[in-house]
Every structure is written in structure tokens, then in C-alpha cells.
Amino acid sequence: MGAYIIRRLLLVFPTLLGILIINFTLVQFVPGGPVEQILAQIEGEGDVFEAFSGGSKEVGNNNDGSYAGARGLPDEFIKELEKEFGFDKPPVERFLNMLWDYLRFDFGESYFRSISVVDLVVEKMPVSITLGLWSTLLAYLVSIPLGIKKAVTDGSDFDTWTSGIIILAYAIPGFLFAILLLVLFAGGSYYQIFPLRGLTSENFENLSLLAKIKDYLWHITLPVLASSISGFATLTLLTKNSFLDEIQKQYVVTARSKGLKEKQILYGHVFRNAMLIVIAGFPAVFIGVFFGGSLIIETIFSLDGLGRMGFEAAVARDYPVIFGTLFVFGLIGLVVGILSDLMYVFIDPRIDFEGRQG
Secondary structure, eight states, X not given: OHHHHHHHHHXXXXXXXXXXXXXXXXXXXXXXXXXXXXXXXXXXOSOHHHHHTTOSSOOSBOTTSOBGXXXXXOHHHHHHHHHHHTTTSOHHHHHHHHHHHHHTTOOOBOTXXXXXXXXXXXXXXXXXXXXXXXXXXXXXXXXXXXXXXXXXXXXXXXXXHHHHXXXXXXXXXXXXXXXXXXXXXXXXXXXXXXXXXXXXXTTGGGSOHHHHHHHHHHHHHHHHHHHHTTHHHHHXXXXXXXXXXXXTSHHHHHHHHTTOOHHHHIIIIIHHHHTHHHHHTHHHHHHHHHHSSOHHHHHHTTOOOHHHHHHHHHHHTOHHHHHHHHHHHHHHHHHHHHHHHHHHHHHOTTOOSTTSOO
């Protein structure tokens, strides 16, 4: 196992390097960079993308490399802007400088927020951790017992009805369910039970410890429900199918012939084998919820997390934030992949990655 982990760790850097090279190269051909953003604001257009969509003034790069939106502005001013953003250097040099900084975990400072990328990520992290962690835990706490029950009662009325409910829940888009929750329970046309926005109340710092916990749970209930609704179906059906597959195996028949009770067979023998793929996938599921699918939920519930930060950085072409978070999240994703493999081995020592190639 040690050699396998070493091989995986050695692949981390070239994988990250490939991700950064591809994205850095693509960025060179995307219009509306930081300089264009500043020029659009100076020209009174507010947003550079208004010009791309057919505004009266054209903002972008001319064929000669100049900025069309810079008409009437001194060349010295344009050069100063390029120097400030580091665009006075060739792309290859900028990329190599970026790599050197990243190797020292120096991700620079946001172009437009006067805050370091690390501080910005730390500032937004609580929202994303809240959505990712609690949504994943809720999905597991509900889906695993439900999947086991469906496997044991396969073909019954309970199995049929719950399957219908699960399919319906999976078919409902998360943002639509979020809006429904707001309308029903957050001051819409029906009940004012939960807050409309935010992760905590304004007076959170003045509350007692117990009151802080209640306030926190009060605020996250609707966002967590909205972000986890679609995860129930996949996890429940995965649990059910895993148990059904194990129940039909020979060792279960042998255990029954020895007179063991169904609960002893189910939880003493079947559970460990059936839950291998479900439990071992927990880190990957958490990272998936943590990184993806949170933008719309954060926007609907007015939560300022990593989803909105990434979207705003992409729109504003805030390259330090884009590439810094891409590097960090890519690194976390690769490490979590290794942890997932270790979880498989921990749950079932019979699995041997050592003998695999690659």
C-alpha cells in the first residue's frame, strides 16, 4: 500500500501542473481581462460585458494588441495598468512566476478587493463547509437506513412508495426546491419560520453558546435541505442495491442455514460488505457538495460562500482568485481521492491497490 500511495502522491504535481497550464492558456484568449474591466468603468460602461453584447463603445483588444476601449487615454496610463496587473511580462514568464509563488503557497492578492486570496477563501469557507458537511451528513443519515429498509422489504408497498418519492425528489431541481422552501417557510405566502438570508443573525456575537448553536441551526436548515435533496436518491438506491447484491450471496445462505437471526446476518455480515462502496465514498461526496452546485443555493439564500466567490472572480477576471482557488481545490481534490482509496482498505483490508498498475 505504501508504494501505491507514493505513486499517487507523485502524480499530484504533474496533474496540478496540467490543470494550471490548460486554464492559464485558455485565459489568454478570453476577452474582458482586468485591464478591460478598468477601462470599461472609466468609459462609464460599468461592465465590460455590456460592450461585448453590442454596446455603443467597443472594449477589447484590437488586432494590433491595443485596447479599443482606451481611446483618448494616455499610453502611460495603460502601461501602468498593465504593470500593476503584471501584464507587462510575457505569458510564459508570468506563468512560471505564478508556479514559483504557488510552490511557496503564496497565492497573491485579489485584483479588485485588496485582500489576499488565502484570506478571501478563509472568509468564505464557513458557508461552503456548512453546506457541504451538513448536506452530506444529512444525506447519509437518511439514505443509509432507508436503503437498508428498502433492500430488506424489496418489492413491498413500502419499497414502491418510497421509490416514487425518491424519484420525485431527484427530479426536482435544487434551486426550484430552494425557492419552494423560501415561499413556504421563510416569509413567502405562508409561514415565517426560518430566516430569509445569512448564516447567522446580526446579534450572533452577543448570544450565549446554546443560543448561538440554535441560531446557526435555524439559519442553515433551509439551505442544507435544498442542497441535499437530489443526493438522497442516488445514495439510497446505491445502498439498497449494495445490500440486495450481498443478501443473495452464498455466505448469507450459509449463515441462515446455521440458524443465525436475520438481524445478526444483516448487521454482522452483510453490512460491512454492502457499505464498502457507500462509506468509502464519503470524502468524495463531501468534496463534490463542497465545491460544486452551491452557487445557486448561496444566491437564493443570500449566503456569501466559495460558489459565489468563484463566479464573481470569473466574471471580473480576478485571475489571482481564479488560479489560486483552482490550485488549492485541485490539490484538495487529489488528496481526497487518495483518502477515498485508504477508506476502502480500512473498511475492507482484502482490497489490494498495491498489486494494481498505474
